Each structure stands twice: as structure tokens, then as C-alpha cells.
Amino acid sequence: MNILITGASRGIGAATLELLRSTGHEVTGHSTAGSEELIAADFTDPAGPRALWNAALERLGHVDVLVNNAGIYEGVADDAPDDEWHAAWARTLTINLQASADLSRLAIAHFRDRGSGGRIVNVSSRAGHRGDSPHHWHYAASKAAILGMTKTIARGYAKENILAFAVCPGFTMTGMAEDYLSSRGGEKLLADIPLGRVASPEEVAETVRWLALDAPPSATGSAIDVNGASFVR
Numbered sequence: 001m002n003i004l005i006t007g008a009s010r011g012i013g014a015a016t017l018e019l020l021r022s023t024g025h026e027v028t029g030h031s032t033a034g035s036e037e038l039i040a041a042d043f044t045d046p047a048g049p050r051a052l053w054n055a056a057l058e059r060l061g062h063v064d065v066l067v068n069n070a071g072i073y074e075g076v077a078d079d080a081p082d083d084e085w086h087a088a089w090a091r092t093l094t095i096n097l098q099a100s101a102d103l104s105r106l107a108i109a110h111f112r113d114r115g116s117g118g119r120i121v122n123v124s125s126r127a128g129h130r131g132d133s134p135h136h137w138h139y140a141a142s143k144a145a146i147l148g149m150t151k152t153i154a155r156g157y158a159k160e161n162i163l164a165f166a167v168c169p170g171f172t173m174t175g176m177a178e179d180y181l182s183s184r185g186g187e188k189l190l191a192d193i194p195l196g197r198v199a200s201p202e203e204v205a206e207t208v209r210w211l212a213l214d215a216p217p218s219a220t221g222s223a224i225d226v227n228g229a230s231f232v233r
Contacts, residue, residue, distance in 0.1 A: 001026070003212065012204045016069065067212060068099075071096040093141070100122060111160070122146050125146075129233065155221065165223070167211065172200070194229040207226050
């Protein structure tokens with residue numbers, strides 16, 4: 001399989017990249033800055049997703065699986081000045097949602113042109129179901145929208161063997177979560193997780209791998225929770 005993963009420089013993305021490569025697949029990753037192995041693309045630029053897609057096609061030849069993992073988790077106070085509030089919403093929705101939508105649209109067109117179907121795995125969040133802190137309305141909204149987009153793709157394109165899935169981690173031990181845990185009182189937050197710990201990037205990566213490669217087609221449209229039972233449905 002040829003696979004494109006966004007946000008692959010650290011955390012869930014890096015763990016997923018390593019896992020998929022270790023199982024023999026051709027995997028290309030992305031980060032904002034890029035590196036010798038990661039394609040650079042700035043998702044605050046409307047042209048960024050298409051530039052990434054074109055570069056990935058040039059490198060891989062074709063794409064079988066798109067993993068939309070890139071995202072930010074930046075707080076803004078609910079009493080912030082209007083310009084700061086609007087800027088935070090625009091930045092989060094552009095990176096977390098619009099870029100994933102743009103790449104998914106390009107992937108679907110590519111899958112249809114090839115006539116062989118394909119898979120899209122979107123990394124959402126527990127916050128998309130249960131909400132988040134008062135400083136993260138925009139984050140929760142972006143992740144809930146990812147779930148709605150995943151379901152829409154699944155319903156709209158299943159007959160063409162174009163499948164869509166979502167993963168909904170809770171806190172995962174990445175840089176973003178570590179900063180939040182240390183600033184908001186880690187013990188209190190961990191008390192809300194029946195498992196007693198946050199997820200590891202490798203646990204989420206394994207879930208992404210299964211959806212990307214092994215999940216049965218009838219599971220299209222599903223969202224898998226990886227949150228230590230801190231939110232159950």
C-alpha cells in the first residue's frame with residue numbers, strides 16, 4: 001500500500017509512520033517545516049494541501065490510503081478580545097478541518113480516477129464527542145466536524161469502495177498533551193480516566209494501522225475510541 005500521513009513529525013503521526021513502514025508499506029509523511037524524509041506543507045496556506053498532495057503523488061506514484069492526522073491544540077480564553085478569538089478559531093479550523101477536507105477531496109478524486117477505491121483515516125478526538133475545556137471550544141468543534149465529514153464520505157462513496165474511518169483518542173502522550181497535563185493539573189485529569197493513564201502514540205498508531213489496512217469494508221463510517229474509557233458511547 002502507498003500511504004500519505006499528515007503531521008508525521010512527532011507523536012501519533014510519527015508512531016504511525018514508523019509502524020506502517022515497519023510492515024512493508026510505502027509511506028510518505030508531512031510536516032509544516034519538512035525534513036529529508038517529510039514533505040513540507042503549511043496548512044495555514046490555502047494552497048498547502050494541494051501542494052502536499054501533488055508532492056506525495058510525485059514521490060509515491062499513487063496513493064491508496066490518506067491519514068489525516070495533522071492538527072493543533074491551542075487555547076483561547078472565552079473572554080478574549082474579538083480579534084484574538086476570531087483568529088484562534090480561524091487558525092484551528094483551517095489546520096484541523098479545512099486541510100483535512102481539502103486532502104480528502106483530492107484523495108477521493110484520485111481514488112475515483114484509478115477505479116480501485118481507497119481509504120481515508122481521520123484522526124479526530126474524544127473532544128469531538130464530549131467537548132473540551134472552556135479554552136478549547138474551537139478545538140472540540142473542529143474535531144466534531146471531522147466526525148461529520150468522515151460519516152459523509154463513508155455514506156457518499158462506499159459503493160465505489162472508497163472507505164472512511166475516524167480515530168478518537170483522548171489524551172495521548174505527545175508534546176501537546178504533556179504541556180496541557182502539566183499546566184492543568186495532571187492528577188485530576190488522570191482521575192477522569194478509568195484506565196489510570198493516557199494512551200501512548202503507539203496504541204493510537206495501531207488503531208490507525210488497522211483501519212488503514214485491515215478493517216472490513218462494512219466498518220466504513222465508524223469511529224474508534226482510544227481514551228481509556230474516559231468517554232464511552
